[in-house]
Amino acid sequence: MADPKDRPRRGPAINRIGDADIAAWTDAYFNRTRETIKAFGDVKVTYAVFMRRPVVSAPRLAIEWLEAVANERGVEIDIDLIFEEGRWVGAGEPIMYVTGSFQELVDLETLFLQRVGPPCVAAYNAFTMCQELPKVAFLAMDARHCAGADMAELMAYAAAVGSDRAKRKSDAIGFIGNATTATAHFFGRDAGLGTMPHALIGYAGSTVRAAEMFHEAHPDTPLTVLVDYFGQEVTDALAVCERFEEMAQKGRLSVRLDTPGGRFCEGLDPAASYAVLDRNAPRSIRGYRNEAELRHLIGPGVSAAGIWHMRESLDKAGFLNVRIVGSSGFSPDKCRVMALADTPIDVVGTGSYLPEKWTETYATADIVEYDGVKRVKVGREFLLR
DSSP, rough: OOGGEEEEEEEEGGGGOOOOHHHHHHHHHHHHHHHHHHHHHHOOOEEEESSSEEEOOHHHHHHHHHHHHHHHHHHOOEEEEEETTOOEEEOOEEEEEEEEEHHHGGGGHHHHHHHHHHHHHHHHHHHHHHSSTTSSSEEOOGGSSSSSHHHHHHHHHHHHHHHHHHHHHHHOOOOEEEOOSSGGGGGOOOSOOOOOHHHHHHHHSHHHHHHHHHHHHOTTSSSSEEETTOHHHHHHHHHHHHHHHHHHHOOOOEEEOOOOTTTTOTTTOOHHHHHHHHHHOOHHHHHHHHHHHHHHHHSOOOOOOOHHHHHHHHHHHTTTTTTEEEEOOOHHHHHHHHTTTOOOOOOEOOTTTSSSSSSGGGGEEEEEEEEEEOOOOOOOGGGGG
16 A cells, blocks of 8 residues: 555645635735735745644645645745654744745745644644554544544644654554545545444444444445444444354454443443443552543443443453444543553544644744844744744
């Protein structure tokens, strides 16, 4: 399979490179500044691009967009990338310096920064999740949580960057794919991954029947079945395993837990959840630090106890090779708790590497040189080269 970095990329994030589109989407004061520079004379400037929190460098789509605009305008820009893709960047450290004509760069700041901040934060979060659960495969299921196709492309790219860093740092499995074909190339794939939504189970009228329908339509595809639709996670999981016993024994069947946060997994309550963890991961109960972590351990929804409960049930019935997929709110914090409980999860489906606090994604660019003369506003001297 070809390296995803070698594949052509002309997705949404490369759009809006014409002057009219840029003028319409950038801040008015940048447009007016450009007109002012045209009247009074151009200078060569250098921008320092930085963020106010630690991130993982994910600049590729921003740089590709900037280079495409420069090519469209017939101008030259110089990009001094200080932190290569996948590198850890400290708060306030310039990720890159961009040098060129003030007239041709000034109106690009808004659209350029939109492509820098969010993926750098998301790459950091994706790296953290993969690092916490290095033996677990991740599936990027963020697309339907994104604000349009531009963001979906940026987030898929970010997940791949963070995943690659985790693979290098700790030999993590990382992200093995994502939900949409348009961005599958970031993960070295030709198509998105996934089997069924809850709607198919509602349509079929039973979990087993939905599995039968899917398998008949896609006989060569490994089967992952949602088992929470009727609130009978264990009952329906075992029924599907019995129906597809050969696939179960060959490891081609997975059950996906997506229990909503308003109820417990079938067979559990707080007391039973404590008991499950006491049998399998007693140190986790003594190691949690706050109420949010305790909820991830023994609360409603997809908890560590719920996953252990499913593993015990499958193993007791002889389905040792059936894999467990967990989804629903798998943020870096939740992954940390799952690691604390040695949770027997095989795959995590997540969109929670998306930035949780959008204010943290704001990238900033300040000019630090005018025609080679170092000059920056007071308080930002740390950006000077």
